[in-house]
Amino acid sequence: MSESTGLVAGEPTRAGRVRVVLHRLLGAIFVIWATASITFGVQSLLPGDRAELMINAAAGTFTQPTAAELAAVNAKYGFDRPFWEQYLHYIGGVLQGDLGESYQSHRPVAELIAGQIAPTLALTLSALALAWAIAIAVTVFSGGRDGPVARAFGGFQVIKAVAPPYWIGTILLVVFSIHLRWVPVEGGGGLQGLILPSLALAIPLSGFIGQIIRAEFGRVLEQPFVTSARMRGMGNLAVRLRHVLRHAVLPGITLSGWALGSLFSGAAVIETVFARPGIGGLLVTGTATRDIPLVTGIIIASAAAYVIANLIVDLLYPIIDPRLKQS
């Protein structure tokens, strides 16, 4: 009989998959290069003499250094060289993982960031996991339902999504640390200290993710394949967890790469509120003292985090949507 093989969109080839990964990798390198170049350009164009800044930062004074002092610093750091030479020198350094030296502490920026990145990564990753857990719990419970409770949950998502993490963090701190005394005010690096700051970051993000997957959840619930599953005798909760949820999270996952990048910068604020160690503290002192290499180093590291997060999302996506393995 004439049953054709249907819409087989070409066999997945190893070469094709390698090409896709290479393509993504090139894109990632481009983003990091562009970030490094732009921050370097802005740094060179900023008003104020860099040698003067360095001398003052190191001495903790605000005086006019002598011409001899300035010339010595300019020569040492190459500030007297042409712009292009400085640029190539900087990019060359970035390629080797050298982000320059902090004006204030005179230690390599890469070393400073590496020393503080672990608590920030722990914070952002736990915040992302928490955000997903909250969003999924709320969606599985309220998605596709239009009772008053479910609608209240839907409204709550919007409030969560627009609330600034700084404000949420302060409220959590006042309620749980000062009034209830459940967790210490200064958490330090332990797991207990991680709870409130990651909640503060996770709550607004769960609102965003929840809004997106809840809308999709309601749409998928009406699909014929969901009816088919019910026709086989599947219960409501099983239908929601086994069939609908997987479809509904897809748009949320695309968003997660972006979310992880933004969590990285949001972490800076929360770390200050909760007095946690991390990149945040580094960024605040660096900005206050105009420690330009340190600030640019952090910006490049954030861009790298963003790019890596998106790469991971691209690689994880086909696990949830196996249709993509073929194309």
Place this chain on the structure above:
Amino acid sequence: MTARDPLLHRAATATATPLLTVERLRVGFGRDPAAAGAVVKGISFALEPGRCLAIVGESGSGKSVTARSLVGLTGRNATVQAERLAFSGRDLTRYGERDWQRLRGRDIGFVLQDALVSLDQLRPVGDEVGEGLRIHRVIRSREEQETRVVELLRLVGVPEPEVKARQLPHELSGGQRQRALIASALALDPALLIADEPTTALDVTVQAQILDLLEATKNRGKALILISHDLSVVSRMADEVIVMRHGEVVEQAPVATLFSAPRHEYTRRLLDAIPAAHTRGTRLAPASAPRLTADAAHWRRRGGDTPGPVLEGRDLVKRFRGPDGQWRTVVRGVNFSLAQGETLGIVGESGSGKSTTARLALALDRPDEGTVRLLGRDWSALDEAGRRPLRREISVVYQDPLSSFDPRWTVERIVGDALAGGAAGFGRDAQIDELLELVGLGKAHRRRRPLELSGGQRQRVAIARAMAPRPRIIVCDEPVSALDVSIQAQILDLLGDLKAALGVSYLFISHDLGVIRHLSDRVLVMRNGEVVEEGTADAIFDAPQQDYTRELVSAVLHDRLPRIKGTSHG
């Protein structure tokens, strides 16, 4: 199949211990008690093992709601009432959600239409087929499930079941998907199988295979409820037929009685409306669609008689680049010619290249090889500016006019836009009125927008728009495929009347052999981008020369319908 008197039917079934008994089933939606019984208004039947009941009706008749209420899945805001609803001795009217879940899949299997969306696209086919086994805990291990799934897929005739079980639904053909869906419903060997439009989205040859499969299931002693809008599908395997309209049972009879001596006028109309060999040259819906009332004189095709073909395709080849970057030849060496006043039918299954041929004929795509000649001019080689004066000679009616209308435009703007500026020599407003009257619409429809019209009315507007420039040729690409059979009959009648009155030629594309046979003078059978066979409609259908044509024609059920006594055609 015994022809029994419907009055004796009750007595007969009472002794045969029916599997399912339904008495005065009423379904409504909404909290308002007045709404109870508004969608299904009291349906009664009994079904024994090894027999098939068909519920037939057009869209909105309540047939699908009836089927779903038998498994307790009518929806949250539905009210279901019945004097009796019993399945193998169990009283379903007392069932709660838990009881229904135990019943579904295990005692009653349910197959929905269009398996592409009825199977979870993110999971392997095997997981879907075996899901019922897991839910009802009849298997103990993953290995056991895999073995059972392969057995089930083999039972329903899926080739290479081990491979297909691991593939995703979109990697299977339409027929294989529908088989897999049936396999998932049969997984727990339920005593009753309900199939809701199981063949609607399928090509004719595949449709025939799926019906064979359902028939085999019935012959294994299963009871079968078949929901369909298509009487011809039903005629083949049902023992008893219920015809529904607006939630009411119009007629209920053994299949032979229903087809040979329909009692109700609506049943007769439905049967008459099916286009087939014996309906050629007749009107399908004489009662509901009057002959042309308007004066068609102004809208006769432009130009005098043309002795040669008005439209001609020579050695046409068209390639497209697929999403994987590979080139596919969709049309390979197609020849056709359309004479003045003739209807050339192009028939084929999905992917046969018939719609691409239509696009080449309309010069919407340029052929990679070969030429299309329109009124003797080299139509395919002209640039768009050169084509413009010829454009009014050829127009088109699509399957779904909604997608070819701007939804914000009113009917008068849609039709007025297609008028060739003042060519008819009288006012534009009057021209629009006349065109609408010609296609059976009134002044009242002028201010409506596409979404405010029914499917049949939209297709009438599309025809008015196609007629407006007074073309010589109208390309009809599946113009009636999305319509209920009685509306389809009216549109086919309208196209027939217009052809006679205006002298246009049709290039008529359809997958439906009944429709093609009803109105074509000559027929082109296409498959995989090639013309398999060409000839007069009678030659193609009565004496097909090629194997593929024979297969196609034998898969068509229309002409197996018993002739209806006492109804006149024409």
